[in-house]
Amino acid sequence: MNMILLSGGSGKRLWPLSNDVRSKQFIRLFKDADGNYESMLHRVYNQIMTVNPDANVTIATSATQVSAIHNQLGEDVSICVEPCRRDTFPAIMLAAAYLHDELGAGADEAVTVCPVDPYVDNAYYEAVNRLEELVNRGTANLTLMGIEPTVPSKKYGYIIPESREPVSSVKEFKEKPDREAAKLYISRGALWNAGVFSFRLGYLMEKAHSMIDFTDYRDLYARYGTLEKISFDYAVVEKEPSIQVMRYAGEWKDVGSWNMMSEVMADRTKGNVTLDETCVNVNAVNELDIPILVMGCKDMVVAASTDGILVADKERSGQMKPYVEAIRTDVHFAEKSYGTYTVIDAQPGSLTIKNTMKAGHRMSYHFHELKDEVWTIVSGTGKTIVDGMEQTVRPGDVVTIAAGCRHMIIAETDLSLIEIQIGTELSLKDKIMCDL
Amino acid sequence: MNMILLSGGSGKRLWPLSNDVRSKQFIRLFKDADGNYESMLHRVYNQIMTVNPDANVTIATSATQVSAIHNQLGEDVSICVEPCRRDTFPAIMLAAAYLHDELGAGADEAVTVCPVDPYVDNAYYEAVNRLEELVNRGTANLTLMGIEPTVPSKKYGYIIPESREPVSSVKEFKEKPDREAAKLYISRGALWNAGVFSFRLGYLMEKAHSMIDFTDYRDLYARYGTLEKISFDYAVVEKEPSIQVMRYAGEWKDVGSWNMMSEVMADRTKGNVTLDETCVNVNAVNELDIPILVMGCKDMVVAASTDGILVADKERSGQMKPYVEAIRTDVHFAEKSYGTYTVIDAQPGSLTIKNTMKAGHRMSYHFHELKDEVWTIVSGTGKTIVDGMEQTVRPGDVVTIAAGCRHMIIAETDLSLIEIQIGTELSLKDKIMCDL
Numbered sequence: 001m002n003m004i005l006l007s008g009g010s011g012k013r014l015w016p017l018s019n020d021v022r023s024k025q026f027i028r029l030f031k032d033a034d035g036n037y038e039s040m041l042h043r044v045y046n047q048i049m050t051v052n053p054d055a056n057v058t059i060a061t062s063a064t065q066v067s068a069i070h071n072q073l074g075e076d077v078s079i080c081v082e083p084c085r086r087d088t089f090p091a092i093m094l095a096a097a098y099l100h101d102e103l104g105a106g107a108d109e110a111v112t113v114c115p116v117d118p119y120v121d122n123a124y125y126e127a128v129n130r131l132e133e134l135v136n137r138g139t140a141n142l143t144l145m146g147i148e149p150t151v152p153s154k155k156y157g158y159i160i161p162e163s164r165e166p167v168s169s170v171k172e173f174k175e176k177p178d179r180e181a182a183k184l185y186i187s188r189g190a191l192w193n194a195g196v197f198s199f200r201l202g203y204l205m206e207k208a209h210s211m212i213d214f215t216d217y218r219d220l221y222a223r224y225g226t227l228e229k230i231s232f233d234y235a236v237v238e239k240e241p242s243i244q245v246m247r248y249a250g251e252w253k254d255v256g257s258w259n260m261m262s263e264v265m266a267d268r269t270k271g272n273v274t275l276d277e278t279c280v281n282v283n284a285v286n287e288l289d290i291p292i293l294v295m296g297c298k299d300m301v302v303a304a305s306t307d308g309i310l311v312a313d314k315e316r317s318g319q320m321k322p323y324v325e326a327i328r329t330d331v332h333f334a335e336k337s338y339g340t341y342t343v344i345d346a347q348p349g350s351l352t353i354k355n356t357m358k359a360g361h362r363m364s365y366h367f368h369e370l371k372d373e374v375w376t377i378v379s380g381t382g383k384t385i386v387d388g389m390e391q392t393v394r395p396g397d398v399v400t401i402a403a404g405c406r407h408m409i410i411a412e413t414d415l416s417l418i419e420i421q422i423g424t425e426l427s428l429k430d431k432i433m434c435d436l
Numbered sequence: 437m438n439m440i441l442l443s444g445g446s447g448k449r450l451w452p453l454s455n456d457v458r459s460k461q462f463i464r465l466f467k468d469a470d471g472n473y474e475s476m477l478h479r480v481y482n483q484i485m486t487v488n489p490d491a492n493v494t495i496a497t498s499a500t501q502v503s504a505i506h507n508q509l510g511e512d513v514s515i516c517v518e519p520c521r522r523d524t525f526p527a528i529m530l531a532a533a534y535l536h537d538e539l540g541a542g543a544d545e546a547v548t549v550c551p552v553d554p555y556v557d558n559a560y561y562e563a564v565n566r567l568e569e570l571v572n573r574g575t576a577n578l579t580l581m582g583i584e585p586t587v588p589s590k591k592y593g594y595i596i597p598e599s600r601e602p603v604s605s606v607k608e609f610k611e612k613p614d615r616e617a618a619k620l621y622i623s624r625g626a627l628w629n630a631g632v633f634s635f636r637l638g639y640l641m642e643k644a645h646s647m648i649d650f651t652d653y654r655d656l657y658a659r660y661g662t663l664e665k666i667s668f669d670y671a672v673v674e675k676e677p678s679i680q681v682m683r684y685a686g687e688w689k690d691v692g693s694w695n696m697m698s699e700v701m702a703d704r705t706k707g708n709v710t711l712d713e714t715c716v717n718v719n720a721v722n723e724l725d726i727p728i729l730v731m732g733c734k735d736m737v738v739a740a741s742t743d744g745i746l747v748a749d750k751e752r753s754g755q756m757k758p759y760v761e762a763i764r765t766d767v768h769f770a771e772k773s774y775g776t777y778t779v780i781d782a783q784p785g786s787l788t789i790k791n792t793m794k795a796g797h798r799m800s801y802h803f804h805e806l807k808d809e810v811w812t813i814v815s816g817t818g819k820t821i822v823d824g825m826e827q828t829v830r831p832g833d834v835v836t837i838a839a840g841c842r843h844m845i846i847a848e849t850d851l852s853l854i855e856i857q858i859g860t861e862l863s864l865k866d867k868i869m870c871d872l
Contacts, residue, residue, distance in 0.1 A: 013730075025822070252478060274759055275829045289782065292745040293451075296752025309728040309740060311747050316714060316732025323710055327727045344780040346789050349831060350814035351827065352788070352854050354781050372832050374812045376856045378786035396808050396858040397787060399834055418781065418788050418856055420812045421783060422832040 001052060001132050002111040002141070002201070004080075004095045006088065007041060007061040007069065009117075012324045013256050016308035017285065021334045024255065025116045026068045029285065031266035037209040040117050040255065042072050048114075051125040059116075060095040064111070068335035071419045076335075078103070083224045087218050090227040094210045094220055100205055101217035114341035115195040119253035119264045120370030131198035134167060142237065143198040144170065148249040152182035156234075156253070157193035164189040170243040187349075190368025191247060197232070207236060223424040258283075258301040258317040259309070273302075281314070287333070306332035306342050331428070335391070338411065340365055344418075351426050353419040357382070357411035365408040368430045371423030373401040380415030385436065406434050437488060437568050438547040438637070440516075440523065440531045443477065443497040443505065445553075448760045449692050452744035453721065457770045459550045461692065462504045465721065470596070476553050476691065478508050481642040483826035484550075484690040492539070494533040495552075503772035514713040518659045525671040529644045529657055536641055537653035539766040542640030546571040549668075555689040555700045563684045569632035570603060576680035578673065579634040580606065582627025584685040584812070588618035591690070595681050600625040606679040609669070627683060633668070643672060655725050661711035693755040694719075694737040694746070709738075715727075717750070723769070742768035767864070774799055774847065780854075787862050789855040793818070793847035801844040804866045807859030816851030820844070821872065842870050 001320045005026060014024045020071060023043075024227040028037040032046065047056050050300045053240030059069055061083055080098040081161070082091055092113055099105040110132040118124070127145060146159045153353055157175045158175075161168035174185060212227065237243065255261050263281035265276065267274060276295040284302040286292045288311040301317055303310045308327070332343040336360035347354035357363075358381070375384070386407045393399065393409070401407045409417070412426065445459045454460040461480075464473040468482065484491050493562070494514040498521055507514060516526055528549055535541040546568040554560070563581060564649045570579045582595045593611045597604035609629065612619060618626075644700060648663065650656040673679065679795040691697050698719035705711060707722030712731040718736040721729045730738055737753055742762070746757070768779040774797035780790035793799075793816070801821065811820070817830045822843045829835065829845070835841045 016726075049855070112553050148681055198845070272763075274763055275756075276752070277758055278749075279562075286745075288745075290742060290744050290768065291749065293763065294747045295756065295759065296749030297747060300733070300747075302747050304745060306726060308726050309722075309745065310723075311728065311730045311733060311736075311738050312715075313714075316712070319712075320729070320731065323712055323729055323731065327708075327710055327729065332726065344788065347814060347852060350852075352780065352790070352814075352856075374832070375869075376810045376858075377783030378783060378788075378856065378858060396810070398810050398834055400834055416783060416786075420814060420854055422812075422814060426814075 001055050001129060002105055002109055003048065003055050003128075004099070004111060004113045004430045005048075005057055005059045005116050005310065006091065006113060006195075007046070007065055007116045008088070009093070011256075012321060014261060014303075015320060015324045016260060016305045016310055017281070017287065019302055019307050019331050019333065019362065021064045022068065025063075025066065026072065026335060029261065029265040029270060037266070037270070039072055040119070041069065043116075044116055044118070045073055045077075047120070047122055048123050048128075051122050052129055056099075056103070057106070058095055058099060060091050067215065067337040070337040071335045074414075083221060086224065086227050087229045088223065088232040089230045092210065092232050093204070094217070094224065095313065096204045096208065097214075097217040097220050100201055100261045105201055107200065107205060109201050110198055111194065111204065111222045112198040115253060116312075119192065119251075119255050119260075121251055122219060124248065124252065125248065127250070131196070131246060134240050134244065134246060135198045135200060138200075140169065141199060141203050141242040142240050144237075144243060144245040145194055145196040146148055146245045147194050147252045148247060149182075149186050149190065150193050151180050152186055153192070154179055154182060154334050155256075158182065158185045158190040159193050160185060160190050160245075161245050164247075167244055167246045168213045170245050173238060191245060194248070194252065197237070206312060211235070230327060244336050244400060258320075259314040262301055262314060270429040271304075283314075306344070336363075337361065343432070347425060349422065349426075351421040353421065355417050355419055357409070357414075357415045357417070359411055359413050362410040363408045364433055364435050365406055365436050366431050368403055368423075370425045370427075370430050371421045372403055373407070374422070375399040375401065375409070376418045376420075378416050379416055380411060380413040382411045382413075382415045384407050385410075408436075437491050437565060438535055438541055438545055439484065439491050439493045439564075440528060440535070440547060441480070441484075441493055441495045441552050442527065442549060442631075443501055444524070444527065445550045447692075448757060449761045450694060450739075450747055451756060452699060452741045453735065453739055455743050455767050455769065457500045457767050458504065461506065462801045464502075465701040465706060473702070473706070475842045477505065477557070479556060480511075480533050480552055480554070481509055483556070483558055483561050484564075487547075487558050488565055492535075492541070494531055494535060494539070496527050503745055503773040504775040507771045508787060509684070519657060521665075522660065522663050523665045524668040525666045526660065527650045528668050529640070530653070532637060532640045533650075533653040533656050536637055541637055541650075543636065543641060545637050546634055547640065548632065548634040553691060554630065555687075555696075557687055557689050559686045560684065560688065560848060563663065563682070563686070564632060567632070567682060570680065570682060571636060574636075576605065577635060577639050577678040578676050578680070579686050579741075580673075580679060580681045581630055581632040582681045583630050583688045583699070585626065585628050585681060587619075588615050588622055590615055590618060593781060594618065594626040595629050596621060596624065596626050597681050597683075599610070601684075603680055603682045604734050609674060627690075627735065629669075630684070630688065633673070638716065647671070650801075658810045665706050668716065694739065694748065694756075696735055697752040698750060706836045709739075734792065742780070771797075773797065781847045785858065785860060785862075787858065791855055792852050793845070793851045794852070795847055795849050795851075796862050799844045800848040800869055801842055801872050802867050802869050803810040803842045804839055804859075806839060806861045806863075807857045807868050808839055809843075810856040810858070811835040811837065812851050812856075814854055816849040818847045821846075842872075 018024045024039040080095040273284040287305040339356040450460045461476040493571040516531040709720040775792040
């Protein structure tokens with residue numbers, strides 16, 4: 001089975017733990033079987049591979065997420081990178097072309113598109129696997145999975161089936177109705193649209209070529225920036241007369257708010273947090289290394305990272321978006337392929353950054369045009385290359401890197417370094433890659 | 437008038453803004469006439485000097501507070517430093533000896549001891565000034581100021597006067613009674629003990645010499661560590677038969693909890709804080725440079741510094757002490773005579789510190805035995821002296837200081853530097869002063 005896992009979004013719905021470069025699927029609040037923290041991405045990927053060890057999973061994502069995905073899933077995972085952000089139609093087209101032209105998947109093979117962020121159990125992916133059989137029967141061009149609603153929610157799209165059979169053709173779609181309409185739809189057997197679609201790869205390639213002028217994956221990649229921003233639902237699903245839906249009645253949670261996250265996170269608190277015994281229904285996540293003390297609070301979420309601190313009534317936290325958009329949103333934390341990047345001090349003219357690196361990993365060889373850097377190794381050992389000169393470094397060693405000077409570091413052991421950037425313009429974009 | 441301002445305490449009642457070296461009187465949450473933030477110390481000192489520009493104020497304090505006092509009140513303020521912590525009796529004795537033997541105050545002069553932390557208006561210090569006249573009449577050995585109670589509080593000591601006259605001799609003292617007893621005392625005209633005492637300097641010097649074997653201030657200073665820890669109330673007041681009390685009915689608040697502080701702080705929030713419009717009776721203070729967003733909260737205080745983050749129901753915050761004592765209490769922020777010291781990253785084997793320095797100020801010349809340091813100047817200009825060698829420094833300059841190497845820096849303009857300490861033992865005590 002071919003699967004395209006859509007890892008999108010730069011949402012702020014789980015701010016301050018999610019930001020422009022860390023989508024919610026990278027936040028580690030779940031736990032694996034060994035009790036280690038894992039992210040939604042990790043959880044979903046593991047569930048898929050547990051249920052179907054032969055699944056061919058390709059993650060469709062944007063360039064900003066590639067480092068975090070490698071950090072969490074390793075270097076071997078298959079990733080189809082959008083050169084810039086478009087909507088789900090271009091992203092799925094690009095991934096389909098990648099499967100077909102780069103990975104050699106056949107036109108008759110089934111492909112299933114899944115979002116990366118539902119909170120479900122393994123039974124969900126067993127159901128996803130059955131979509132392949134439905135596709136192979138050829139009774140419809142598109143096969144969807146619909147979730148049996150538990151409440152008349154206004155947050156989801158509804159699929160109205162022709163019948164209440166386990167698999168039915170689809171009559172129509174209704175986007176985010178009001179509560180009364182949702183009740184009516186549910187009474188008629190409607191299902192939540194979980195964003196899971198299956199189809200023959202050939203079906204989608206024909207669609208793609210009929211709608212976009214391109215020869216193959218590389219050509220599509222090259223012209224990606226010229227593509228219209230349009231969703232897969234709008235471009236394909238709503239126009240397709242031959243769609244069937246399979247009902248799914250198991251647990252399904254959309255972890256799109258702190259209120260929902262607090263229901264499913266592994267522990268009531270994570271990090272250096274003390275809740276006094278008068279706290280009721282409080283969840284707290286602390287990524288800072290300073291302690292948080294919560295006393296006498298009820299129905300609240302507290303979340304802290306170097307990007308900000310949220311203190312909110314759980315219900316109210318769902319209304320966070322305009323407030324977060326109004327406050328400063330410099331990215332102060334990012335997962336890199338080599339480890340983590342955390343801004344620990346920001347002043348006009350300087351940034352101080354703590355970089356942690358995993359043993360065996362390296363930063364890319366690059367230089368900056370407008371900023372000088374000072375690296376001080378504070379733990380571990382490694383090797384720096386500065387303008388071609390190699391040097392072994394250990395705690396206390398200082399490397400000064402003037403603007404224009406090419407540099408990189410390779411961690412021999414786990415390594416931590418404090419990087420001080422000096423300059424009047426300190427943009428993440430001032431980074432020019434070069435060859436060793 | 438001679439005044440001894442007792443600046444004691446290393447309390448955690450306003451944690452995380454107060455810590456072992458920053459007592460609550462140094463926190464800047466009030467505002468002066470020009471709208472600039474000021475601390476309790478600053479406010480009280482200004483009130484005293486406004487009401488009585490000729491007041492001879494000496495601040496009795498411990499060595500850990502000297503830098504912060506100079507930072508806030510300048511270098512010229514008179515300070516009597518306890519070489520180690522004893523209780524209020526030794527502290528007041530030392531300050532009295534300092535006035536007598538170092539500043540030349542006469543035995544017949546009146547001295548008034550005041551705490552540094554009441555929240556009052558200028559009328560309070562006008563009343564304090566009148567204590568001098570009462571002392572000069574010679575009708576009692578000790579003259580106290582008592583506050584008219586507004587509620588039968590269990591938090592304060594009560595003074596029971598002989599009569600309800602504006603000035604009355606004192607019948608007895610009652611320490612922190614239960615509510616019923618407090619009501620009874622109040623019905624009999626009792627007053628709260630505000631910790632304000634006046635006396636002839638000679639009276640106290642006689643007491644001191646009768647109870648402690650010493651010749652003069654310097655001798656007392658030298659043997660200070662051998663003195664018994666004992667409060668002034670216990671050692672002097674409770675044993676003195678000749679005491680009078682003056683009633684004071686103006687505003688008086690003991691800012692000893694976040695609940696009380698939130699009533700008197702100048703603004704509802706300070707620092708980078710957003711309260712959404714559904715917050716009710718919420719105060720928030722943010723000393724971090726990352727944003728805080730508070731949503732849907734009621735009757736709460738949020739306070740954040742590099743020492744920690746408090747999120748508490750206001751009433752409940754009064755019970756903070758055991759929780760704060762149980763969590764890590766490394767000092768991550770301190771006011772220094774030159775500016776501020778803020779730990780921005782702590783790892784095993786390293787500390788990263790942001791030092792801000794005011795123009796014209798300097799660090800003392802010193803060295804460390806067990807740690808190496810790397811200084812990177814990130815703003816401003818200054819001059820470093822390292823093992824006697826002078827160097828002008830500006831942003832981007834790096835100074836590496838191996839253990840044993842003497843060093844200091846003088847800020848020519850306002851200056852900011854990132855200091856990275858490397859070593860297996862990183863104690864504040866590893867600091868050996870030396871002469872230039």
